[in-house]
Amino acid sequence: MTAFVGVSDMVRWIAQHGAAEIMAGMADAVEEDFRRWESFDKSARVASHTPFGVIELMPISDPDLYAFKYVNGHPFNPARGYQTVTAFGVLADVHNGYPVFLAEMTVLTALRTAATSAMVARHLARADSQVMAMIGAGSQAEFQALAFHAVLGIEKLRIFDVDPAASEKFVRNLGSRGFDITVCSSASEAAAGADIVTTCTADKAVAQVLTDADVTPGMHINTIGGDCPGKTELDPRILDRGPVFVEYPPQTRIEGEIQNVAADFPVTEFWKVLAGTAPGRTSAEQVTIFDSVGFAIEDFSALRYLRESVAGTSLAHEIDLVAAPEDPKDLFGFATAPVPVA
Amino acid sequence: MTAFVGVSDMVRWIAQHGAAEIMAGMADAVEEDFRRWESFDKSARVASHTPFGVIELMPISDPDLYAFKYVNGHPFNPARGYQTVTAFGVLADVHNGYPVFLAEMTVLTALRTAATSAMVARHLARADSQVMAMIGAGSQAEFQALAFHAVLGIEKLRIFDVDPAASEKFVRNLGSRGFDITVCSSASEAAAGADIVTTCTADKAVAQVLTDADVTPGMHINTIGGDCPGKTELDPRILDRGPVFVEYPPQTRIEGEIQNVAADFPVTEFWKVLAGTAPGRTSAEQVTIFDSVGFAIEDFSALRYLRESVAGTSLAHEIDLVAAPEDPKDLFGFATAPVPVA
Incomplete structure (x- = not known):
């Protein structure tokens, strides 16, 4: 099963720990990952542009953990009652390729962006x-x-x-x-x-x-x-x-x-x-x-920080995102198994 | 809210409609999208390779709908009890950038790959x-x-x-x-x-x-x-x-x-x-x-086919992947709202 932190979980996480305290911790996590910059497999994000906005995928990987974020940017959205930016992200195990963690990142991106700004200013201001x-x-x-x-x-x-x-x-x-x-x-x-x-x-x-x-x-x-x-x-x-x-x-x-x-x-x-x-x-x-x-490393840091913080708590739910057939070569038998009538 | 079709939903979908019938319909959907090839914003997938496998993101968009798939390929997985390939995918509304549909795609990829092969063979064999x-x-x-x-x-x-x-x-x-x-x-x-x-x-x-x-x-x-x-x-x-x-x-x-x-x-x-x-x-x-x-268009076709088929049924669940603050500019007020103690 894949762990899932949804929007309501995220709001509860912030209520439990405090936004300022979370960002202070996240600033340290981002700094830690920036310090091992060369251990990441990096690429520029992949963007799909339209006249009214952009949708981007931001992948990044270290030797053990892969992360990506989906994020949009639509400046005319607020006038129509939508947010400019929404996002979600995933962590996956590099060793078997399975996604292990899915989280809302509209709020998490706001936290990580501010945490990164503050971390950088700690060194430059x-x-x-x-x-x-x-x-x-x-x-x-x-x-x-x-x-x-x-x-x-x-x-x-x-x-x-x-x-x-x-x-x-x-x-x-x-x-x-x-x-x-x-x-x-x-x-x-x-x-x-x-x-x-x-x-x-x-x-x-x-x-x-x-x-x-x-x-x-x-x-x-x-x-x-x-x-x-x-x-x-x-x-x-x-x-x-x-x-x-x-x-x-x-x-x-x-x-x-x-x-x-x-x-x-x-x-x-x-x-x-x-x-x-x-x-x-x-x-x-x-x-x-x-x-x-x-940059994607900041999302990597934010996701791993969140994952470590919510592990084993009621803030992380399990969702069945990945099929797990008993015989890994028998996906067909798994997919066509008889289903009890509800 | 974002609609979610998990693994158990997918298995129920196949039980309800039949794998062969689904693939016949999906072959038509893929063919339909191949016929309007030039209306898609296409790019080669983004791959993160390691000696033991690959993790890929496959984005694609037409003027209204954006899709991407996460998929891994780890040939040594079955020997360790894991599948070679797992996948999931997302559809998003190009106009506001919001993700609208999330689905398991380990099984769906198997269906769309075979549907595509058969559709092509219908014309070439x-x-x-x-x-x-x-x-x-x-x-x-x-x-x-x-x-x-x-x-x-x-x-x-x-x-x-x-x-x-x-x-x-x-x-x-x-x-x-x-x-x-x-x-x-x-x-x-x-x-x-x-x-x-x-x-x-x-x-x-x-x-x-x-x-x-x-x-x-x-x-x-x-x-x-x-x-x-x-x-x-x-x-x-x-x-x-x-x-x-x-x-x-x-x-x-x-x-x-x-x-x-x-x-x-x-x-x-x-x-x-x-x-x-x-x-x-x-x-x-x-x-x-x-x-x-x-190719990503095949995933686009499979996702839209699935989405249309399960719309309004018990096979599509809602998950809170996207924050929806009442005031779209007040993400902070939304994220730090008081939470009732459970």
Whole structure:
């Protein structure tokens, strides 16, 4: 049988452990897997694009465990009552190829994206960072805020969204969690005085939600909304303000902020910073940019973290996804066995 | 909610409708989708290889429906009590990206593979074909036999497997279904006098389960076991005996029998035969070869056929694979909602 964690299980998991605590643990899991980057069989995700959205499969494997995620991105969905992003994922045993774990990942992806952002900022942002600006207060925003609080101790938030209702929702959701939140009327106002700027907007367009003039020395920029071809968030001049760190270059060059610059634009693979083979931040004045698009290793980490956490609990159900004939060569006998009438 | 058809549902579906009847209907569904080949967004499958097996994702999309299949192939599995191949698949709505249907596909793949073989043979084998040789009596064998019976009326079978227990299992499973079965002691003996030869063996090796001398004029060869790099079944000289028909050349040139011949070896895309833009069999003496590796459109057809058949019945269950927050932009509020203590 395959273990299954559905949406209601996921909500119960978060209620039991706390979103912040989960993301702190997940940040460590992602960091652990980034540190063993070279032990993974990696590939860029496989995308099926239409004018109104994208559906992607993101496979990844280490010598023992295979993972993949199904994820869509449909920016016009919220106007029709659907979410922009939904996802689910699977872990499989490399040794026999059997799927062993299936989980909803709409919520899990939100957790892992924020956990990854915070983990990277733990290494790239100035250690004395106190204020984070957030451009975009959509589905991902509260997760980012909580993860940065849990991992870096960030309490002061300056937020801006073109939709005032989104900012109101953000304040409503996080108001009681000890943050000092300032709702701003522009991205520039939000960025003023910020140590960290997180951009998480959903438009499938070459946008400039942050301009070069908004960027001040010492800032760490965590850009997560530019994550597919034709979808960017930064004024391209910002990319020349400091080193650009990426997850997996073959994917980021197609999908990230760097998709609009030269194919040989210099980037640093972030895992090398953890490995000590590439520099991270080298001064307090430096601007650091994490051009995040989301990579399959992060889903691998999130799925294995979830699986370990729910193993043996009532949060993991069994579903009969895999046929198990007594004689493995007799699939036909199994499939055509007489069935008792219900 | 997403509809789910698990293994036990699949077995009940087959008991209700009959494997042969299902494969006859599925052959029509696959043919229908092959006829609108150009309306699909196609790509070669994404494979993760290890020395002992492969895990693959097979995505495909038409303008309305997206499908993918997860499938493994681990030839050493049966010796350890596992199946060589397991699979599951998903259909998603292209318009909003939501997964709408999840199904076991270990059994469904066996049905669609045989349905596809029979559908292709309906167009390429001699209309007066009566005898089919089967090299390999493993998991796929009975499905092939039943599909060829349902679609082409084949009743006489000559089978050979290196493992006598497999042949015994084959006879046990099909003995009561009106076939005239001859168990042979070699592939050559099985092929003697056959109008159609189906090779379905599982070794991950460059094998020659059928030799050039076994091939006689007028034969249709349906080779389905050579389906990944390093895994072939035919004496390469057979490929020069007559036209070679394939599903999707970018995939077949890597995975099929033609992987060991020149990159420009001439092949006919089978869908063009259906479209009337390429010749099929042109004489009764011609040898025709279907170099089948299994293509994503076949899974698409099988999934949509299954989905339509079980819609509104007790065979499709709902599972909560996709989070559905009331406010699609408030995933956080949804994910952190208070949960009643069980």
